[in-house]
Structure formats: C-alpha cells, structure tokens
Amino acid sequence: MSTTLRFGPELRRLRVEAGLTLTEFSVALNYDKGHISKVERGERSASPELAQRCDAFLGADGDLQRLVTRPETDSDTADAPAGPSRWLVGRRAVLAAGTGPLIDLGLKLGSRTLSSTEDPLLPSFRVQFDQLRKLGQSTAPRALLPLLETQTRMIAGLAADTRSVSRAPALLLASRFAEFTGWMAQEAGDSDAALGWTGEAAELARAGGDPYLGSYALVRRALVTMYGGDAVGTIALARRAQSSELPPRIRGLAAQREAQGHALAGNEADCLRSLDRARELLAGDDARNGTEPVIGTSHVGDPAAMSTGWCLHDLGRPKAAAEVLDRECRRLPPHALRTRARYGFRRSLAHAASGEVEHACAIAGDLLEVMPAVPSATVNSDVRRLARELSRFRSSRVVRDLQPALARVLAPAHD
Secondary structure, three states: OOHHHHHHHHHHHHHHHOOOOHHHHHHHHOOOHHHHHHHHOOOOOOOHHHHHHHHHHHOOOOHHHHHHOOOOOOOOHHHOOOOOHHHOOOHHHHHHHOOHHHHOOOOEEOOEEOOOOOOOHHHHHHHHHHHHHHHOOOOOHHHHHHHHHHHHHHHHHHHHHOOHHHHHHHHHHHHHHHHHHHHHHHHOOOHHHHHHHHHHHHHHHHHOOOHHHHHHHHHHHHHHHHHOOOHHHHHHHHHHOOOOOOOHHHHHHHHHHHHHHHHHHOOHHHHHHHHHHHHHHHHOOOHHHOOOOOOOOOOOOOHHHHHHHHHHHHOOOHHHHHHHHHHHHOOOOOOOHHHHHHHHHHHHHHHHHOOOHHHHHHHHHHHHHHOOOOOOHHHHHHHHHHHHHHHHHOOOHHHHHHHHHHHHHHOOOOO
C-alpha cells in the first residue's frame, strides 16, 4: 500500500480521535481545508512540511512523518568512506617530499619569503586562518576553495621540515584548514569533496597527536548527512562523537547535531533531551578565550539555543521556532552574512509556516539581496522549502512580489 494511501487514513483517524473537525484542524495548521480533505482521502500527497505539522499537533511522535519519508535502511551510512582520494592532502607523499618545491613558489609573508624553519611562520598561518574564516562569511565558497586547498597542503608539507617541537602544532593547524575547506566544499554543493576533506582533517589531527579533532570530524560528517535528509545516519554519527573522554565543546556540538537528527525523524522527546545535553555541555565553554581556533561556529553566541529554534521547526512547531529564532538572530554580528542567511531563512520559514506571511517575506527579502555575495548550497535547501511554503499563499501580493528574487537565487548556477 502506497504511503499516500496509508498517510491519509491515519491522519483522519488521529484527527477524529483528537475530537477535531476538518475546519478546526485546517485553521490550526494554517492549511486550506480542501487540501487537508484531499490528503485524508488519498487524493493528494502530503508534503514533509505538512506531515511534520500534523505530527506535532496531534502528538504522533514521528509516526506521520515516517509515512511520507523514506526510511534510511543503509546501515553503513555512519561508516561510509571519507570520500574520493583526489581531495586528500596526500600527507605521506607531501611529508616525504619535503617543502622545497613549496618554498620555490616564492610565497611571501609581507616582504619576506617564507621559510620552513622560521618560528613566526605558524602564528602567521594561524592569523591567516582566522582571516579566511571571516572572509568565508562574505565570499562565494568557490572563490575561496582553491586558496584553502593550497594552504592546507602547504602547511602539512611545511610540518615535515619544521623542528619537532613545532611539527604537531603545524599538523593540527593543517587539520583546521582541511576541516574549513570541507565546509566550504559543502557550501559549494560538493558533498563528496566535503567528506573527503573532513576525513583528511581527522588524519592530520591524529598525525598531530590530537584524537579529539578527529572526533569532531564525525560531527562535520553528520552535518552532511543532515542536509541530505538522512536522520538515522546523522544520529549515529553524532552519538559516536559523545564519548566521555572528549572535550565538552565537541560533545556539546555532537549532542546538538544529534538533536537535529531526531527532529528530522520527528522524535520530539529524544530531540529535546539531546538539546538539554548540548546546552549543559556548551554552557561553560570557554573556547573563545583559548589560543586555538574555535571548533564549530564562531559567530553564533548560543549554539544550543539557535539549534533549538531550528529543531522546533522540523518538529512541526513553527510558532515556537519563530520566537526562538527571532531572539537568537538579533544576536548575530552584522558582518556574518553567511550565518545570518543560514538562520535568517530558517526564521522566515518558521514565520511563513505560522501564517505570518508578510513578516516572512520581509525577512526573506532582505536576505535574498545578500545571497549573490554568499551563495550556499545548504542555505538554498531552506530557500526551496520557503518557496514551497509561500506557494500556498499565491494570492498574497507580498508573495507574488518576492517570487522573482526567490527564482533568481534558486536558478542553476552557470560556470
């Protein structure tokens, strides 16, 4: 029996058990009564968004969502290979070859040619990493990727000729470059490259003597599976990065990612428990005061709170999501365009799902103006969801006015 035919009768059964008329139910969900009626009769398919909202309102604990979402049955998801080798640094080959060819490129720091034995080299690369991370907030990822790939290979190579006392820090910094390169690859829409660079980040971290950064690679891989809609894989990967010997920040970010996986699956109780765990682990985090680059987002003041708003939407509770996201988005720094777009579109989506169409369009309108500067394959997933949500309100003038800008952002890019 098709999911469409199973979903409709189950939805009607739960609605009737709740004592709701079709009119009451459709008003509560901000959906057209006729559309809900056709879904119940099996004449129309339910979208994932409608299933989420019905599930949350009727307290179905993910049962309705599972009827419209194909379950992930591949048990190897969490242990998938890191990605094709063509993206890897090739650490063994680079270290064996030494850094002579790199130095011969005439790369300069200020007016001086870089030398693999100069002590100031590593701090200089660290400053560069912070600058590139900040630049990533206002630059197209494809423009940054070539530089990031080159710098990652270069720092790993320089570690070979560096004095032993500096070799480990060099490899660890190369790991952070590799991890950020993976993130930019994912933003550019290349998930295979993202996984490849994330796997290399873990290898470089282990070579540098830090097993913890390797565990953070699991959190990054879980982000790839989350955007791919794989709730099972996301949860599995995130749980593997929460062992007690890991630093609280990594465990907190992993718990946050696990919560997002549970939200995708419609498991509210497990989602909220994971969010509580993330909040507790991240509450005392002092990573911003350390000398090393911050692991995870460096622009969201309270990652657990922002993720709560994100999850509430996926759990079919858009009004609650909008309240949280309104508050947390106001705390984002003005220069963090990519981060503002990421959570801003989710905020707009929550308001649209709550029936606050004009407010949703106003938020989206401002964000669409900056999207050409910070194109993002991951943000576009929410832009597409917003377009579908707003399509239910085609008669609204503000929705019609927004359509051309939405279409421009979602149009396929041409190289």
